[in-house]
Amino acid sequence: xxxxxxxxxxxxxxxxxxxxxxxxxxxxxxxxxxxxxxxxxxxxxxxxxxxxxxxxxxxxxxxxxxxxxxxxxxxxxxxxxxxxxxxxxxxxxxxxxxxxxxxxxxxxxxxxxxxxxxxxxxxxxxxxxxxxxxxxxxxxxxxxxxxxxxxxxxxxxxxxxxxxxxxxxxxxxxxxxxxxxxxxxxxxxxxxxxxxxxxxxxxxxxxxxxxxxxxxxxxxxxxxxxxxxxxxxxxxxxxxxxxxxxxxxxxxxxxxxxxxxxxxxxxxxxxxxxxxxxxxxxxxxxxxxxxxxxxxxxxxxxxxxxxxxxxxxxxxxxxxxxxxxxxxxxxxxxxxxxxxxxxxxxxxxxxxxxxxxxxxxxxxxxxxxxxxxxxxxxxxxxxx
Amino acid sequence: xxxxxxxxxxxxxxxxxxxxxxxxxxxxxxxxxxxxxxxxxxxxxxxxxxxxxxxxxxxxxxxxxxxxxxxxxxxxxxxxxxxxxxxxxxxxxxxxxxxxxxxxxxxxxxxxxxxxxxxxxxxxxxxxxxxxxxxxxxxxxxxxxxxxxxxxxxxxxxxxxxxxxxxxxxxxxxxxxxxxxxxxxxxxxxxxxxxxxxxxxxxxxxxxxxxxxxxxxxxxxxxxxxxxxxxxxxxxxxxxxxxxxxxxxxxxxxxxxxxxxxxxxxxxxxxxxxxxxxxxxxxxxxxxxxxxxxxxxxxxxxxxxxxxxxxxxxxxxxxxxxxxxxxxxxxxxxxxxxxxxx
Numbered sequence: 001x002x003x004x005x006x007x008x009x010x011x012x013x014x015x016x017x018x019x020x021x022x023x024x025x026x027x028x029x030x031x032x033x034x035x036x037x038x039x040x041x042x043x044x045x046x047x048x049x050x051x052x053x054x055x056x057x058x059x060x061x062x063x064x065x066x067x068x069x070x071x072x073x074x075x076x077x078x079x080x081x082x083x084x085x086x087x088x089x090x091x092x093x094x095x096x097x098x099x100x101x102x103x104x105x106x107x108x109x110x111x112x113x114x115x116x117x118x119x120x121x122x123x124x125x126x127x128x129x130x131x132x133x134x135x136x137x138x139x140x141x142x143x144x145x146x147x148x149x150x151x152x153x154x155x156x157x158x159x160x161x162x163x164x165x166x167x168x169x170x171x172x173x174x175x176x177x178x179x180x181x182x183x184x185x186x187x188x189x190x191x192x193x194x195x196x197x198x199x200x201x202x203x204x205x206x207x208x209x210x211x212x213x214x215x216x217x218x219x220x221x222x223x224x225x226x227x228x229x230x231x232x233x234x235x236x237x238x239x240x241x242x243x244x245x246x247x248x249x250x251x252x253x254x255x256x257x258x259x260x261x262x263x264x265x266x267x268x269x270x271x272x273x274x275x276x277x278x279x280x281x282x283x284x285x286x287x288x289x290x291x292x293x294x295x296x297x298x299x300x301x302x303x304x305x306x307x308x309x310x311x312x313x314x315x316x317x318x319x320x321x322x323x324x325x326x327x328x329x330x331x332x333x334x335x336x337x338x339x340x341x342x343x344x345x346x347x348x349x350x351x352x353x354x355x356x357x358x359x360x361x362x363x364x365x366x367x368x369x370x371x372x373x374x375x376x377x378x379x380x381x382x383x384x
Numbered sequence: 385x386x387x388x389x390x391x392x393x394x395x396x397x398x399x400x401x402x403x404x405x406x407x408x409x410x411x412x413x414x415x416x417x418x419x420x421x422x423x424x425x426x427x428x429x430x431x432x433x434x435x436x437x438x439x440x441x442x443x444x445x446x447x448x449x450x451x452x453x454x455x456x457x458x459x460x461x462x463x464x465x466x467x468x469x470x471x472x473x474x475x476x477x478x479x480x481x482x483x484x485x486x487x488x489x490x491x492x493x494x495x496x497x498x499x500x501x502x503x504x505x506x507x508x509x510x511x512x513x514x515x516x517x518x519x520x521x522x523x524x525x526x527x528x529x530x531x532x533x534x535x536x537x538x539x540x541x542x543x544x545x546x547x548x549x550x551x552x553x554x555x556x557x558x559x560x561x562x563x564x565x566x567x568x569x570x571x572x573x574x575x576x577x578x579x580x581x582x583x584x585x586x587x588x589x590x591x592x593x594x595x596x597x598x599x600x601x602x603x604x605x606x607x608x609x610x611x612x613x614x615x616x617x618x619x620x621x622x623x624x625x626x627x628x629x630x631x632x633x634x635x636x637x638x639x640x641x642x643x644x645x646x647x648x649x650x651x652x653x654x655x656x657x658x659x660x661x662x663x664x665x666x667x668x669x670x671x672x673x674x675x676x677x678x679x680x681x682x683x684x685x686x687x688x689x690x691x692x693x694x695x696x697x698x699x700x701x702x703x704x705x706x707x708x709x710x711x712x713x714x715x716x717x718x719x720x721x722x723x724x725x726x
Binding site: 004005006007008010016019083087088262265266269270273276277280281282283284285286288289291292293294295296297300317320321371373374375377378381382383384 | 595599602603613614616618619620622623624626627629630631633634635637638640641642650653654657658702703705706707708709710711713714715720721722725726
């Protein structure tokens with residue numbers, strides 16, 4: 001089990017000061033009615049002007065190098081900023097994917113032109129990304145993607161469909177995983193490559209898919225023989241699988257895996273503090289212990305990323321535990337309605353709760369299902 | 385000190401590997417020379433006094449730093465109260481009492497305790513391994529002061545005995561028993577918190593072993609023409625054990641690295657809740673994937689799961705600590721939850 005250690009990392013005074021700075025900024029924004037805290041805000045609540053504001057504060061692209069408009073700060077500093085944004089339900093969806101994974105992916109694998117043209121805009125909160133992994137016939141089985149990129153005289157021709165592309169209708173780019181040569185019989189992971197695709201190119205068609213809450217964040221993105229320039233290839237041809245696995249580690253380990261519905265919990269406790277003292281100390285204690293453990297683990301993964309490690313397995317642990325925690329939290333609140341009936345809750349809290357109840361099934365699907373997380377862990381345990 | 389500790393951990397593993405096996409665990413009596421020899425080796429290496437002050441002949445390594453040692457001892461399923469002795473001796477030493485040689489056990493609970501003329505009467509409950517030692521630490525509040533009480537000739541009527549092959553436990557009624565030493569406990573020590581941490585570290589050591597046993601068993605055992613470990617249903621169950629264990633280990637290492645910021649820091653409560661919850665899951669899953677063999681006396685799984693069952697109830701179960709945490713936040717705090725957590 002020693003390979004699944006989560007070393008303890010202390011929050012330094014500098015980090016606490018940064019935390020306070022972000023918190024004060026958010027409080028001001030809320031007081032000025034610049035946004036209303038909302039649940040699952042990193043998926044649902046996009047506000048490009050808020051993203052731009054964060055960019056100008058220096059809180060996007062925090063760990064990117066200065067020469068590309070970044071701030072050369074640590075992954076731990078970024079962690080603190082994201083925690084504050086998530087716990088307050090700020091509208092961060094527009095830039096979330098770019099800041100969390102696409103920027104780092106480009107910095108790691110991109111060529112000079114890709115880096116210098118895109119990274120500064122991500123840091124400024126002006127350039128947004130969507131994820132190009134799932135397809136209509138490839139969900140959990142990511143290696144089975146059929147989207148194909150064929151070499152042409154001047155570059156590549158991209159053909160295929162990506163689905164569940166959250167925010168693609170607002171995004172400028174998508175990092176697309178595509179097949180560039182057939183899979184070998186022995187290894188299905190060969191022959192995949194990543195492409196940096198400008199979504200404003202001709203023959204890219206983005207269609208919204210309302211989710212079960214009725215809102216639009218999902219899309220289907222069709223690439224109908226899209227002509228890509230030669231330098232659209234991200235990283236090395238044929239090494240797409242290794243690259244995408246690294247990208248997923250960035251995607252899975254962050255605090256959005258357990259703070260998506262924190263605004264609900266916060267309002268719930270503020271509303272029912274007195275009733276909870278009488279009949280809910282135990283449930284509040286349970287929730288506190290889980291959140292603190294998850295924060296402790298996720299912060300540890302941030303330090304692994306900072307040290308240049310690839311904590312794919314640790315990220316799977318955090319995601320799995322975080323997903324379970326959020327489901328448990330909703331159930332716990334539901335049980336409390338035995339003490340104060342749901343219809344007596346303030347309207348806004350009722351809405352938050354019902355909204356969360358509706359959205360919660362998606363938390364153990366997006367970013368890799370529970371089954372995939374358990375499979376990753378089982379592999380590390382030597383079971384497969 | 386870290387290097388010193390590394391060496392101690394390595395030596396301990398070697399000693400335990402040499403002495404501990406499942407048949408030893410089935411004969412935990414003071415007449416068993418194998419048990420005595422193991423203790424001799426442990427004592428020769430100074431382990432019982434590892435956290436005792438140098439002036440009392442100890443290594444003076446802080447109690448929180450030696451939690452990895454507690455993990456190793458219980459990962460090997462050592463059928464001796466070394467963990468109890470280490471904590472008892474630490475508390476004695478911090479209370480300026482010279483810890484005795486040999487095994488020292490403790491009482492996690494008492495009933496109707498009376499102290500008069502340096503003598504003690506009442507019920508002393510849930511004492512592990514009382515059959516192996518005469519030395520007992522009791523922590524008891526007297527006139528609003530917590531006292532460490534050392535008894536070195538424990539004697540009384542056994543009113544309840546639990547010995548289902550894991551660690552033996554006794555409830556004992558004593559009357560006018562001589563107290564060897566009694567002193568106020570230093571202000572920075574809370575026995576209930578330290579006990580909860582000790583039991584959690586023990587649980588984590590045992591859970592690591594249970595995970596290894598489960599992985600090995602499922603990789604070797606074939607059914608329907610393939611190893612159990614090749615079934616996805618089994619893989620997912622074992623993954624769940626690993627997830628629970630990793631969360632508990634993370635909670636433990638917070639304390640190993642940081643100590644307790646205050647003697648009653650939330651970190652101890654979080655650890656006991658996390659480890660106790662994980663233990664429940666891991667007991668159930670490990671027995672499920674082992675099938676009937678895990679339910680036998682002969683196979684070692686049950687030694688570990690039975691101990692988990694005791695330890696998760698000692699020094700407050702999950703509910704106790706959840707209420708503690710919840711109350712502390714709700715009653716004594718006007719901050720909103722996020723401010724409180726950060």
